[in-house]
Structures are given as C-alpha cells and as structure tokens.
Amino acid sequence: MSGLIEQERYACAIGALQTVVAIPRATPILHSGPGCGTMIAGFFERSTGYAGGNTSPCTNFSETEVVFGGANRLRSIIENTYKVLDTDLQVVVTGCTADIVGDDVASVTDEFLDEGKPIVHVETAGFKSNNFVSHSNVVNAIIDQYVDKYIEENPVRSEKKLVNLFASIPYQDPFWKGNLVEYKRLLEGLGLEVNILFGPFSGGVSEWQTIPRANFNILVSPWYGEKITKHLEKKYGQPYYHFRYLPIGANETTRFLKGVIDFAKEQGVPLDEEKALKFIEREEHAYYEEIDNLATFLLEFRYGLPNHVHILHDAGYVVGLSKFLLHETGIVPKEQFIVDNTPKEYIEQISADLKSTSDKREIPVYFDPDAGKAQDIIRKTNHSGRGLIIGSGWDKELAKEKNYDFLSASLPTPYRLVLTTNYIGYTGGLRVIEDIYDTVLYTYK
Amino acid sequence: MATSTINLNTPEVSVREIRLGSITGFHGNASELVDCSQCGKLKDKKRSFSQCLGCSTAQAACVTCLIQDAAVISHGPVGCSTCLHEFAFTYRVNADLRGVNNPTQRKVYSTNLQEKDTIYGGAVKLENTIREVYKRANPNVIFVLTTCAAGIIGDDVESVTNRLEKELNIPIVAIFCEGFRSKIWTTGFDAGYHGIARKLIKPAEKKRNVINVVNFWGSDIFNEWFRRFGYEANYLTPYSTLESLQHSSEAVCTVQACATLGSYLASSLDQVYGVPELKNSPPYGIAQTDRWFRELGQLLHKEEEVEEFLKEQKEKYLPKIEELREKLKGKTAYVTAGASHGHSLLALLHELGMTATGAAIFHHDPIYDSNSSDADTLAHTVHDYGDIKNYTVCNKQEFELVNVLNRTRPDILFARHGGMTLWGAKFGIPSLLIGDEHFGMGYEGLVNYGEQILATLENDEFVKNLEKHAINPYTKWWLEQEPYTFLKGGKK
Numbered sequence: 001m002s003g004l005i006e007q008e009r010y011a012c013a014i015g016a017l018q019t020v021v022a023i024p025r026a027t028p029i030l031h032s033g034p035g036c037g038t039m040i041a042g043f044f045e046r047s048t049g050y051a052g053g054n055t056s057p058c059t060n061f062s063e064t065e066v067v068f069g070g071a072n073r074l075r076s077i078i079e080n081t082y083k084v085l086d087t088d089l090q091v092v093v094t095g096c097t098a099d100i101v102g103d104d105v106a107s108v109t110d111e112f113l114d115e116g117k118p119i120v121h122v123e124t125a126g127f128k129s130n131n132f133v134s135h136s137n138v139v140n141a142i143i144d145q146y147v148d149k150y151i152e153e154n155p156v157r158s159e160k161k162l163v164n165l166f167a168s169i170p171y172q173d174p175f176w177k178g179n180l181v182e183y184k185r186l187l188e189g190l191g192l193e194v195n196i197l198f199g200p201f202s203g204g205v206s207e208w209q210t211i212p213r214a215n216f217n218i219l220v221s222p223w224y225g226e227k228i229t230k231h232l233e234k235k236y237g238q239p240y241y242h243f244r245y246l247p248i249g250a251n252e253t254t255r256f257l258k259g260v261i262d263f264a265k266e267q268g269v270p271l272d273e274e275k276a277l278k279f280i281e282r283e284e285h286a287y288y289e290e291i292d293n294l295a296t297f298l299l300e301f302r303y304g305l306p307n308h309v310h311i312l313h314d315a316g317y318v319v320g321l322s323k324f325l326l327h328e329t330g331i332v333p334k335e336q337f338i339v340d341n342t343p344k345e346y347i348e349q350i351s352a353d354l355k356s357t358s359d360k361r362e363i364p365v366y367f368d369p370d371a372g373k374a375q376d377i378i379r380k381t382n383h384s385g386r387g388l389i390i391g392s393g394w395d396k397e398l399a400k401e402k403n404y405d406f407l408s409a410s411l412p413t414p415y416r417l418v419l420t421t422n423y424i425g426y427t428g429g430l431r432v433i434e435d436i437y438d439t440v441l442y443t444y445k
Numbered sequence: 446m447a448t449s450t451i452n453l454n455t456p457e458v459s460v461r462e463i464r465l466g467s468i469t470g471f472h473g474n475a476s477e478l479v480d481c482s483q484c485g486k487l488k489d490k491k492r493s494f495s496q497c498l499g500c501s502t503a504q505a506a507c508v509t510c511l512i513q514d515a516a517v518i519s520h521g522p523v524g525c526s527t528c529l530h531e532f533a534f535t536y537r538v539n540a541d542l543r544g545v546n547n548p549t550q551r552k553v554y555s556t557n558l559q560e561k562d563t564i565y566g567g568a569v570k571l572e573n574t575i576r577e578v579y580k581r582a583n584p585n586v587i588f589v590l591t592t593c594a595a596g597i598i599g600d601d602v603e604s605v606t607n608r609l610e611k612e613l614n615i616p617i618v619a620i621f622c623e624g625f626r627s628k629i630w631t632t633g634f635d636a637g638y639h640g641i642a643r644k645l646i647k648p649a650e651k652k653r654n655v656i657n658v659v660n661f662w663g664s665d666i667f668n669e670w671f672r673r674f675g676y677e678a679n680y681l682t683p684y685s686t687l688e689s690l691q692h693s694s695e696a697v698c699t700v701q702a703c704a705t706l707g708s709y710l711a712s713s714l715d716q717v718y719g720v721p722e723l724k725n726s727p728p729y730g731i732a733q734t735d736r737w738f739r740e741l742g743q744l745l746h747k748e749e750e751v752e753e754f755l756k757e758q759k760e761k762y763l764p765k766i767e768e769l770r771e772k773l774k775g776k777t778a779y780v781t782a783g784a785s786h787g788h789s790l791l792a793l794l795h796e797l798g799m800t801a802t803g804a805a806i807f808h809h810d811p812i813y814d815s816n817s818s819d820a821d822t823l824a825h826t827v828h829d830y831g832d833i834k835n836y837t838v839c840n841k842q843e844f845e846l847v848n849v850l851n852r853t854r855p856d857i858l859f860a861r862h863g864g865m866t867l868w869g870a871k872f873g874i875p876s877l878l879i880g881d882e883h884f885g886m887g888y889e890g891l892v893n894y895g896e897q898i899l900a901t902l903e904n905d906e907f908v909k910n911l912e913k914h915a916i917n918p919y920t921k922w923w924l925e926q927e928p929y930t931f932l933k934g935g936k937k
Contacts, residue, residue, distance in 0.1 A: 004574040012524025033624035035500025042528025051918040054843045058497040080494035096594040126522030414534040
C-alpha cells in the first residue's frame with residue numbers, strides 16, 4: 001500500500017533505531033535531519049533506554065550537508081561519540097537526507113571498523129520502508145557487520161539446546177519487554193536455552209555474539225522478522241520454527257510450545273520431553289484455575305459486558321487476540337483491521353490463519369495501514385450488544401463516538417503506560433482478561 | 446530603521462538564522478550576549494559533537510493541528526508525522542480551557558512518500574491526497590507541511606496547493622518547514638504563521654473589542670485580565686477556527702505568551718494588517734509585568750485603569766511574594782528552556798529571591814520581527830535583576846547539560862522541554878517543568894511558581910532515590926572536561 005495514511009500506527013524505516021536502543025548499552029547514531037530522533041521519540045514515548053532519545057548522537061543535517069554531503073560531519077560525530085558516550089555497539093542509521101544526497105556512509109564507518117570499533121551501518125531512509133521492515137534490516141546488519149566477527153569463538157550450531165528467539169519488535173510492540181521475558185521463561189520451562197537479544201533480561205552484545213551457536217531459531221510473527229530467520233538459515237544453516245501469530249492464552253500457547261518441542265526433536269535437541277510436557281501441564285493448570293473462577297462472572301454479570309470486538313493492530317496481534325477472545329472469553333471478533341502494511345505475499349496466509357479461528361463464523365478482515373479508513377468502516381457497522389475496540393490512542397476517540405469499551409494496546413498511545421506487562425503466554429492471556437474487564441468495570445461509577 | 450522581516454509575497458518564510466540573525470551556540474555572560482545582539486555583532490558557534498535536535502515540521506504542526514476545523518497533511522514519508530498524535534491528546538485534554546465542549550478528532554495525514562516518489566516526484570500523490578482528505582474530513586482549511594524528502598526532491602507544493610484551492614474552493618495552505626533548512630526548530634512556528642498570514646487572514650472591515658493572544662494551550666488567564674478592561678481574548682492559533690483566524694485582523698492589538706513563539710504572527714498582524722503588537726516581553730516578574738500592562742494600557746487607552754489594576758495586584762500579592770522570597774532566599778537554580786520563555790523563567794526565579802547558577806537556552810534571537818528592543822526579554826532580565834553567568838545558548842544538547850549539572854549541582858533545575866528534567870533528577874536535583882506557560886505570568890504567577898518551587902524542593906525523596914540508582918551512559922572522561930569542549934568557532 002502506498003497511498004495516504006491517516007493516523008499512522010507505525011514509524012518510517014528510521015524508527016528501527018529503537019531496535020538498537022533495545023540492545024543493552026548500544027546506541028544508534030543518526031545520520032539524518034534534525035527532527036527524525038524527536039519524531040521517533042514522540043511516537044514511541046518513554047523509549048530512551050540506555051542512549052536513545054535525547055542522548056543519541058545525530059549529525060542534524062543542515063543545508064550545508066544537503067549541498068556538500070555529510071560524510072565529514074558524520075566522521076566527526078562518530079569520533080566524538082566514543083569520547084562522550086560509553087557504549088558497546090554503535091549503529092549508524094541514515095535518514096532521507098543522507099540517502100537522497102548519497103553519502104557513502106560505509107566508507108566512514110569502515111575507518112572506525114579498521115580501528116576495531118564495534119560499529120555497524122544500515123540504510124533506514126524513511127521513504128524506503130517502515131520500521132516493521134527495517135527492524136529486520138537493522139538486525140541483519142548487526143549480524144553481518146558485528147556478530148560475524150566473532151564467528152570463530154562461536155561455532156555454528158554448536159549448542160544443541162540454544163535457540164535464538166525473534167518475536168516482538170522492540171517498542172513497536174508495546175508489550176515487547178514483558179513478552180520476550182515470558183517467551184524465555186516458557187521455552188526454558190521446556191528445557192531450552194534462549195537468546196532474546198533485546199531488553200534488560202538479555203545478555204547484551206555478548207549474547208548477540210552467540211547467535212551462530214544456536215541450534216535453531218524461533219520466529220513468532222505473521223511476517224515481520226522472517227527476513228532475519230531466512231538470513232540466518234542461509235548464513236549459518238540454522239532452520240527456524242515459525243509460529244505465525246501471538247500465542248495468547250492457553251490454547252495457542254500450548255499449541256506453540258508443543259510445536260517447539262516437535263521441532264526441537266527433529267533438530268536432535270536432547271530434550272526431556274516428559275518434563276517439558278509436565279511444565280505445560282502445570283502452566284495450564286494454573287491458568288484454568290483462574291478461568292474457572294472467572295467463568296461465573298463472564299456468564300452471570302447482569303449489568304453488561306462487551307460481546308464483540310474490533311481490533312486495529314498488527315497481524316500477529318489481530319490473529320492472536322481474535323483466537324483468544326473468541327475461545328477463551330466468548331467475545332466475538334467482528335470486523336478486524338490489520339494496519340501493519342502487510343506485504344502482499346503474506347496476506348493469504350494471515351487471512352487463512354484468522355479464518356481458522358472458527359469454522360462456523362466469518363471474521364471480515366481488512367489489510368490497510370490507513371487506519372482512518374478503518375475507523376470509517378467501524379463507524380458504519382452496527383452490531384447488537386456492547387462493543388469493544390482494541391487499538392491505539394487514536395481509537396479511544398472512536399470508542400467514545402460509538403459508546404464502546406476501549407482497550408489501548410497498540411501504538412501510538414498517550415492513554416496507557418506499559419512497562420513490563422506481557423500479553424503472550426498463559427499469564428499474558430490472563431492479563432488481557434484483567435485489562436479488558438477492568439476497563440469495563442471502571443465504567444460503573 | 447531596518448527593513449521589515451515580514452514578506453508575505455513569497456511562499457517560504459525566511460529562516461531565523463537569516464531573517465533575525467539567530468544563533469544556537471554561545472557561552473559567556475548573559476550581558477555579553479545582550480550587548481552583542483544590540484550592536485549587531487552576534488556570531489554563531491558550531492559543535493563537533495551533537496545529539497538529536499528537533500525540527501521545524503513539528504512546530505509547524507503545533508500551530509496548525511489544533512485549529513478546530515483544519516486538516517493537516519504531512520507531505521513526506523510516514524516518519525515525518527509520527528509524533529503528531531500527541532496533538533490529538535492535547536486537543537482533547539485541554540479543550541475545556543478554551544470552551545470547546547466536544548473536541549473532535551484531529552485530522553492528520555501523511556502522503557506516505559515511497560522511494561519511487563523520490564525519483565518521479567510526489568506532486569500527483571499530494572494532489573490525490575488533498576482530494577481524498579477533502580472528501581473524508583470535510584475540513585474548512587487544509588494545511589500541507591513539507592519535509593526534508595519533499596524539499597530535496599523539489600516537489601512544487603505551492604503550485605499543487607494553489608491549483609487544488611481553486612478546484613475545491615477552500616483555502617489550502619502550503620507551509621514550508623523542511624527540517625534541514627534551519628537549525629532553529631522555532632522557524633517552524635514562523636513557517637506556520639507565514640502560511641496563515643499570507644493565505645487566511647483577511648483585512649479588517651471593522652474593529653471588535655478583542656485582543657489576539659498568540660499562545661500554546663495554557664490556562665485562560667488572559668480573559669480574566671482583559672474582561673476587566675472590557676475586552677475578550679482571541680486565542681491564536683490552538684483552538685481557533687478558520688473564521689476566527691480570518692477575522693483576527695479585527696482585534697485591537699496582539700499580545701504573545703512568548704516572543705519566540707509569537708513574533709512572526711504578531712508582527713504580520715501589525716505590519717500587514719494594522720493590528721498593533723504589544724511589543725514588550727511577556728509579563729513574568731514584577732518589573733516586566735508592570736511594563737507589559739502599561740503598554741497594554743496605552744494600546745487600549747486605559748492607562749488609569751491599568752494603574753488601578755496594578756495597584757490592586759500589588760496589594761493583593763506582594764505580602765505573599767515577600768513571604769516566598771524569605772523562604773527561597775539564597776537558593777540556586779539552573780534553567781534550561783527555549784528562548785524567550787527561558788529568559789522569563791530567569792526573571793521569575795530572581796524575583797523570588799533565588800540566584801541562577803547558569804542557563805542553557807535553546808537558541809538566541811538578537812531581535813524579533815517587531816524590530817523593537819522592548820521585546821528583548823534577556824535584556825530586560827539582565828537589566829532588572831543583574832547579569833547571569835554561565836549563560837549558554839545550547840539547542841537541547843543533553844551532553845552539555847549533564848556536564849554542567851554535574852559540576853554546578855544547583856538546588857533546583859527549571860526545564861521547559863520534554864526530557865530535560867531527567868538529568869536533574871539523575872543527579873538528585875529537584876527538577877521542575879511547568880507545562881502551562883501562563884502559570885507564571887503576572888503577580889499571581891509569582892505566587893504560583895514560588896509555591897511550586899517550595900513543594901519541589903521539599904519533595905525530593907524521589908530524586909534522591911533515583912540518584913542512587915541512575916543509569917549514566919556518559920564517560921568519566923566527558924564529565925571531567927569543560928562543558929563547552931565541542932563548541933567551536935565564532936567570536937564573542
């Protein structure tokens with residue numbers, strides 16, 4: 001889709017500088033116009049990390065650099081970054097200005113590479129793609145230009161139980177921190193060791209160095225990030241297990257974990273399968289104890305609960321939440337809106353995944369990043385019963401117009417503060433339930 | 446007499462560096478800066494290390510997105526408008542301060558420029574977007590904000606908007622605010638106002654008892670003041686409408702919450718549409734409050750009423766101000782803010798008996814579009830309260846701020862820009878950011894601020910705890926260097 005976009009739900013390619021910010025002690029260096037960093041910070045909010053936001057070095061392109069090129073300015077900024085900031089990895093990301101004037105960024109970063117600096121460069125001009133796409137480009141650039149330098153100490157597929165996980169896009173998924181930690185806990189429960197690569201519970205750049213050692217990769221995503229696992233498959237011969245939507249609640253989390261067990265067995269991982277299945281059983285047990293307690297409320301609360309939902313989110317959340325809400329809370333998914341600019345080649349599969357949610361009902365789905373258009377469609381719907389909208393801050397206004405309940409769960413949103421909450425897994429499903437019904441109960445005053 | 450800086454005949458506004466001779470690098474005493482400004486010898490300095498700044502396009506959005514019946518199109522890749530959702534929040538949350546009971550959804554669009562558009566041009570895409578926005582949102586006015594990419598590829602945005610204006614029969618205003626054009630992001634305010642002044646404001650056919658207030662979205666203090674003299678505030682441009690903008694020429698005069706914000710619009714109204722501009726810096730601190738009200742009195746021909754008002758204000762607030770001065774005497778503060786609000790904050794804290802250990806102000810305009818030294822807030826502050834040492838012009842460069850705060854450890858940090866209080870707090874320094882720029886105005890503003898400062902100094906448990914656990918990405922080497930090590934060139 002390349003038409004106009006109303007109410008953007010993602011950033012441009014340089015938004016993937018947040019992928020760098022999510023790596024402990026790494027810093028992006030922006031070779032871009034002066035406003036790019038502030039725009040990105042304003043989109044993600046509370047996203048400074050170690051050296052993002054106001055701390056990130058930036059060449060702040062002016063007329064001079066547009067006319068004469070910005071390579072010299074970049075060199076000086078990088079040189080002084082080493083003096084001023086104490087960081088483990090520097091990733092130069094470029095803006096529209098640098099890419100249109102055609103600065104040779106690689107030749108500048110090469111000078112620092114020759115001095116042994118851990119520096120990486122990647123093209124992220126805003127007009128080239130969006131942050132869903134360029135997240136993969138940033139990760140692949142770090143793999144090629146940084147991780148690969150440590151290949152001798154990290155023989156390919158040398159650790160049978162180690163896996164690299166690629167799932168939430170840092171910051172674009174507001175629940176990325178919590179989700180990654182929960183994936184790690186669940187996969188460790190099966191007996192695996194896991195590189196999550198981002199966030200405070202990852203091991204920073206030294207964890208990145210061990211990427212080649214992993215036996216296989218896990219991709220939890222409808223489409224974004226597949227470029228990474230394909231790249232690793234080609235580069236290090238690591239196969240990947242692909243789960244195409246977010247496993248939220250018991251049904252899908254168990255399906256995900258059992259899928260991982262089967263895949264791991266195929267790859268010759270020495271797993272104690274009995275122990276792994278016991279782990280799943282215990283998690284399910286704890287989960288259903290809560291659902292059991294909750295069921296009476298869902299069935300009997302006489303003052304009104306939502307019976308249908310519209311979700312405006314990326315494909316992973318739309319499919320994952322639809323499956324969860326229908327089967328595990330009884331809220332029926334009506335028109336759904338995938339606003340992540342899904343590449344054409346994935347649309348059929350995602351539609352099929354959503355369709356498989358129910359064999360007795362159709363769930364209409366729209367693929368369009370123009371969320372303003374999505375809102376106009378919702379404005380015209382007329383379903384009986386109390387409605388729920390799960391989306392970004394923009395949708396709060398729509399929910400008010402429709403007199404629907406609203407849960408803020410996607411970006412951008414000034415109406416909700418998320419720190420380490422997770423939405424995936426058994427506990428994530430319970431949290432979604434808490435969030436929805438807290439919002440509903442809050443309306444009773 | 447210098448020639449006017451306002452020229453509404455060109456589509457683009459002239460950037461501040463050229464129009465006003467504004468700078469972003471200086472270090473010394475405030476008085477030196479004032480002297481250099483006044484004799485036209487201001488030279489800029491450059492930094493060989495820099496961090497993310499901010500750009501004009503967001504400021505242009507700031508003065509257009511909040512117009513009630515407007516739609517705003519960012520002509521660029523999606524990234525150039527990603528933070529505009531913040532204005533949708535602001536619009537809803539502050540609506541009742543302007544009597545807007547049903548704040549409507551903000552209409553914000555991106556033409557979503559792709560790589561092929563940078564090769565073949567984005568003009569057709571812009572045309573289609575304008576038509577679609579017109580159909581979808583039915584706005585009374587459409588603003589088109591330009592971006593770096595659109596600027597460099599050379600799309601003729603002015604022609605497109607002029608053509609579509611005729612086709613759709615509503616004003617369509619091109620606003621040229623490419624980020625790379627200016628190091629001073631407040632140029633974006635000027636760009637927005639330039640568009641409004643050249644395309645929307647109409648010559649007055651009559652006068653009304655209203656006073657234009659160029660401001661953001663602060664509390665409604667101006668009506669409290671103006672009604673006493675028989676006038677109503679016409680707030681520009683947030684929460685205005687196409688109609689109220691068109692008729693802003695009917696006001697008896699224009700005042701501004703901050704000269705850096707309001708300069709271009711107030712002077713356009715004055716020089717082109719004959720609405721006198723109240724030139725004095727805004728009313729922060731006693732001396733400046735008196736000057737400001739007296740100039741207002743002259744403009745309204747209400748000199749006696751103003752004197753009466755000031756007398757009442759003094760009687761009402763001076764005892765309380767004196768009490769606050771007693772409590773705040775000898776406390777030190779550091780200020781980081783934009784010009785000229787930062788200058789006003791410096792006046793305010795000195796009025797309350799405190800001392801500034803220094804200031805980092807985002808840029809410096811030696812003169813405003815009014816071409817009047819009455820508008821020189823820093824000069825007033827230095828004149829009224831004495832010189833300020835360690836005065837720096839620094840465009841939000843966190844590394845310099847961190848270095849300075851680490852050295853000077855003031856009792857309190859005053860900030861006026863998101864993100865800047867963090868480093869005060871990390872050093873255990875109580876830090877205060879007042880979002881409402883009208884909060885400190887007038888006599889009551891001194892009381893408001895004084896009480897807030899006392900509360901901030903008193904409630905330091907959070908920052909003291911944060912200090913113990915603060916994450917610091919800056920090197921030991923850097924914290925031991927002179928803070929302006931990377932600031933080079935220019936002459937004082």
